[in-house]
Amino acid sequence: MSKSTEALEVAVAEVIANKNSDGSPGSARQRANIDRAFSRILKIAAPRIRHFIRQYGLSAFHEDAEQVCAIAVHRAIEAYDPTKAKFTTFLNWQIRGELQSLRFRLMTDQRPSARKVEAVTITIHAGTTTPDGEETSLEALVEDEEALERTERAASDHLAHETCAALLDAYVEAERKAGIEQLRKRARARRPKRDMREARPDLPVSFRAHLAGPDPEELAALHERLERDRAIIERSLFSGDTREALSLDTSLTRERIRQIVRRASKQLARLVQTDPRFAMLAEQAGLERAGAPAEKPTPAPAQAGILPAMHQPHNRAITVSKPAERPADAPHELDVPVAALIPQQPGRLSL
Numbered sequence: 001m002s003k004s005t006e007a008l009e010v011a012v013a014e015v016i017a018n019k020n021s022d023g024s025p026g027s028a029r030q031r032a033n034i035d036r037a038f039s040r041i042l043k044i045a046a047p048r049i050r051h052f053i054r055q056y057g058l059s060a061f062h063e064d065a066e067q068v069c070a071i072a073v074h075r076a077i078e079a080y081d082p083t084k085a086k087f088t089t090f091l092n093w094q095i096r097g098e099l100q101s102l103r104f105r106l107m108t109d110q111r112p113s114a115r116k117v118e119a120v121t122i123t124i125h126a127g128t129t130t131p132d133g134e135e136t137s138l139e140a141l142v143e144d145e146e147a148l149e150r151t152e153r154a155a156s157d158h159l160a161h162e163t164c165a166a167l168l169d170a171y172v173e174a175e176r177k178a179g180i181e182q183l184r185k186r187a188r189a190r191r192p193k194r195d196m197r198e199a200r201p202d203l204p205v206s207f208r209a210h211l212a213g214p215d216p217e218e219l220a221a222l223h224e225r226l227e228r229d230r231a232i233i234e235r236s237l238f239s240g241d242t243r244e245a246l247s248l249d250t251s252l253t254r255e256r257i258r259q260i261v262r263r264a265s266k267q268l269a270r271l272v273q274t275d276p277r278f279a280m281l282a283e284q285a286g287l288e289r290a291g292a293p294a295e296k297p298t299p300a301p302a303q304a305g306i307l308p309a310m311h312q313p314h315n316r317a318i319t320v321s322k323p324a325e326r327p328a329d330a331p332h333e334l335d336v337p338v339a340a341l342i343p344q345q346p347g348r349l350s351l
Helices: 003-017 028-055 059-079 089-107 112-116 147-189 194-199 216-238 242-248 255-275 276-291
Strands: 127-129 135-137
Touching: 003 028, 003 059, 003 089, 003 194, 028 059, 059 089, 147 216, 147 255, 147 276, 216 255, 255 276
Parallel strands: none
Antiparallel strands: 127 135
């Protein structure tokens, strides 16, 4: 047995000794010992790895070949069985398999099927020309032009989902605080129980000390209702799936779900305007409102005048003319009240 084979056996034994039998990661010291032993295995097997890389003609892809050889060392350690063979045997076969796979991936023209059609492997960085005659590389031709758009869309969807979740959390927390405060007020307004009143007749009528907190059953019902409302709002308001919201609680009608969602939408809009955490949302909403087309102002209603509306069909036959001017030498008529022209009867008072 050579010195390298003995050193590999010792290093592999150290790796196996620091691994847990149940497959758990182990402590930090165990992981450090495993990393140290693995580095020693790579150092001992380095000449063997270089030999196989040259043998398989992968010297031009030395970095990729070293990476797959490191993977081969991992797999050899996992498959090692000292009762069947030495570790060098497992290591040699794993390295050969990984390098052969890499060779087929990088140089497809080495396969028998490729040799029949005289296929040639070229690098992706090789120069070529576009249909317009411009020089470029194959890497630029296979570039996915829609990758950036898909990435931005996915990031936008993720941010929108996180924002909706934060809004729902803020809404549920506000509703929980309001509900707990309501339960506390109701508890303070309740009278003490009869058995306590009978045991302590000296207590004043306004004694409420034993009911300082809300009823636990009512509190649990409040939490359950809020969680149900959260699920309904999330599915009905953000997803638009009212049918799925109805399936969450069969006792609720479509009208009741509409009321829950409508109330929640108003509260969420108020939170966006008042909560500093959603200041960017409020600013964006303001920008969108500013960029929207301005609504036409509603014309003020025409004031009713003394003259009839001449544009109406039923007033077309009416003629309105200016009254004739009175001559300067015409005698002035006296304005006599109508009551003065009525003859007075005895016994009646004339106004």
